[in-house]
Amino acid sequence: MREMKRRILFGSLRRCKSRAVVSVLAIALGASLIVAAVNLRGSIRGKLAEELRNYGANLLLVPETGPFLRETDLLILEDKRVKDRLIGYVPFLHRVASIRGKDTVIAGTGLVAIKKLSPWWQVDGRWPQGKSEALAGFNAASKLGLRVGDSVTVSQAKSRLTFSIAGIVRTGGAEEHQLFVDLEKLQLLTGLPGLLSSVLVSSRAENGLDQTVAFLQREWRGAEVRTLLQVARAEEAVLSRLQLFLTLIGLLVLFASGLSVFATMATAALERKVEMALMRALGAEKKEIAWIFASEAAAIGGIGGLLGSVLGLIFAQVIGLSVFRALVLPSAMSLPTGIAIGLGIALLASLSVVRKSATIAPAVILKGE
Numbered sequence: 236m237r238e239m240k241r242r243i244l245f246g247s248l249r250r251c252k253s254r255a256v257v258s259v260l261a262i263a264l265g266a267s268l269i270v271a272a273v274n275l276r277g278s279i280r281g282k283l284a285e286e287l288r289n290y291g292a293n294l295l296l297v298p299e300t301g302p303f304l305r306e307t308d309l310l311i312l313e314d315k316r317v318k319d320r321l322i323g324y325v326p327f328l329h330r331v332a333s334i335r336g337k338d339t340v341i342a343g344t345g346l347v348a349i350k351k352l353s354p355w356w357q358v359d360g361r362w363p364q365g366k367s368e369a370l371a372g373f374n375a376a377s378k379l380g381l382r383v384g385d386s387v388t389v390s391q392a393k394s395r396l397t398f399s400i401a402g403i404v405r406t407g408g409a410e411e412h413q414l415f416v417d418l419e420k421l422q423l424l425t426g427l428p429g430l431l432s433s434v435l436v437s438s439r440a441e442n443g444l445d446q447t448v449a450f451l452q453r454e455w456r457g458a459e460v461r462t463l464l465q466v467a468r469a470e471e472a473v474l475s476r477l478q479l480f481l482t483l484i485g486l487l488v489l490f491a492s493g494l495s496v497f498a499t500m501a502t503a504a505l506e507r508k509v510e511m512a513l514m515r516a517l518g519a520e521k522k523e524i525a526w527i528f529a530s531e532a533a534a535i536g537g538i539g540g541l542l543g544s545v546l547g548l549i550f551a552q553v554i555g556l557s558v559f560r561a562l563v564l565p566s567a568m569s570l571p572t573g574i575a576i577g578l579g580i581a582l583l584a585s586l587s588v589v590r591k592s593a594t595i596a597p598a599v600i601l602k603g604e
Contacts, residue, residue, distance in 0.1 A: 254499040255535055258581075261492030262539025263546060266576040268485030270547025270569050272478045275554060278563040293444065294436040296451065299459040303430040308455055312436065317450050322437040325349045328418060329432040330425050332391040335379050340413045341389060343421025346370065352437050353406070359383065360402030366420055369398035372411035376403045389416070394424045434458075477558070489576065492539070493584035500532055500585040504592045511592055525589045532585035533578055540577020544570045 298304055304326075311317075312324050328343040346363045350356075360383035363370055371381050381387060385400045398416055405411060422428045438447040444462070451460045504511075511524050548565055555563035 254502065258495045258499045258535050259539040261495045262536060262577045262580055263542035265485050265489035265492050266540050266543025266573045267546035267550055268481045268488060269576055270544050270573045271550035272481040273568055273572055274548065274551035274563050274566045276478055293463050294438055295461045295463055296434040296436060296458045299457050304458055306429045306431055311454050317447055320439050320447050322439060323348060323352050324434055324436040325352050326418060326431045327433045328421050328427065330421060332389045334387055334389055337379060339375055341421055342413045342415045343418040344415055345418055346415060352435065357405040358402040363401040366417040367398055368401040370415040371400050371403050372413045373403055373405045374411040375414055389424065391425055396420055396424050489580050493580050496532060496535060496581050496584040500528060500588040504528065504588050524592055528585060528589045528592050532581040536577040536581025537574060540574035543577060544573030547573060
């Protein structure tokens with residue numbers, strides 16, 4: 236009987252090969268879209284968080300009302316309630332001073348800290364290594380005729396300080412119009428000890444950015460907290476919508492594939508009703524008849540799910556490279572997800588056919604009624 240069931244199963248798949256192939260492809264397409272969404276969710280979210288860290292600060296603290304922040308308030312960023320969520324921070328004091336007879340924006344900051352916080356800055360020369368060295372923005376250097384190794388005198392009112400240009404930096408932003416010097420030196424030059432214009436903070440986006448913002452707004456009185464996440468949040472919104480789109484389309488395709496499987500199984504049951512009746516007349520149990528149809532559905536679903544897993548990985552790579560310019564690492568859930576979806580859809584779609592085939596009346600069928 237077991238050999239007979241096996242022969243009937245494979246014979247049925249051969250006879251309805253074209254319908255089975257259509258069902259397999261339909262399941263594969265639906266499963267592939269779901270698998271692609273699963274892979275994009277895990278890999279691209281991680282990539283966005285990594286890129287966000289590479290782009291440095293994502294929070295900006297500025298005075299809420301007065302002209303300055305107090306440097307002593309930086310201790311708030313060392314609070315254990317928030318410190319573990321921070322990658323780093325950099326204080327700034329921005330002033331306008333005269334260099335070679337031209338007004339220039341001078342940014343006093345922690346040059347070691349900003350190197351850690353902005354690894355994407357392109358420096359021609361090297362980063363400053365002492366308090367008497369400065370980093371010139373590309374546009375500022377061009378305007379003032381500065382080169383690496385030049386000495387430059389910064390003047391404000393009756394105060395003067397001399398710095399050596401250690402490097403020239405390109406950032407693609409407003410930093411290229413500034414001269415970066417040691418914070419304490421600029422505070423001394425301008426007579427503003429202990430005062431800051433702003434603080435850039437890099438918070439781990441995956442560890443509760445909103446909680447960090449709420450904490451700083453609550454604890455740092457006199458400071459306004461601004462987020463610098465417009466691009467990252469826009470990309471995350473695109474990712475969420477893309478996932479939703481893929482999932483919805485995948486579900487629609489899976490529904491259509493379920494109808495295809497149902498049609499295939501119903502046709503197969505109609506074509507083989509005499510065979511099933513003969514098996515019942517020879518002593519086959521209802522569960523053995525049901526097993527034949529369930530196995531056929533499982534074969535279609537399993538093959539479709541396996542193929543869908545492979546296609547889903549390919550789709551995820553194509554979308555990752557074309558939309559996010561990032562490789563998508565294959566998720567360990569890809570294969571189980573694809574096969575589970577394929578088997579689930581195929582078995583659910585054929586459930587009514589399996590039940591009906593197990594309840595056929597041999598006498599009625601064999602009489603031809």
